Amino acid sequence: MRRVVALSLVLTIALGVFVSGCAQQPQAPVTPAETPSETEGAVGEEGTPTEAPAVPVEEAQTAPVVEVQIVNYAFIPSTITVKAGTTVQWVNNDNVKHTVTSDEGVFDSGVFNTGDIFEYTFDTPGEYSYHCELHPFMKGKVIVEE
């Protein structure tokens, strides 16, 4: 039993030395030239994933927006195909009120007026049929691809 305790003590001390050794590196840069090589060593050992998140962040900033016009009692274009994560904006450019209402209850703009915009972001691939509650003959579809 005591051996086990002693071993774990040694391990704890070794770990502590290792951690404090790492923590001290940035505090004591010998010369500016050595700082980059220390960073490279850390990346090679266990820091590799730190570079990966940079790309998705840039993609999120350029999240696409697609516009659908509502004109003369019609959604134009009535069918659009977008990639997952796309925000679709419906712009009421008609002289009367309309709604953008999902057939499956996924989204619903409520009644909105001339000049108003309703938007919804489609994160999940699939087909989304919708209609206007005030004019059921007005139909449209959003196809979301991965």
Ligand SMILES: [Cu+2]
């Ligand atoms: Cu309508």
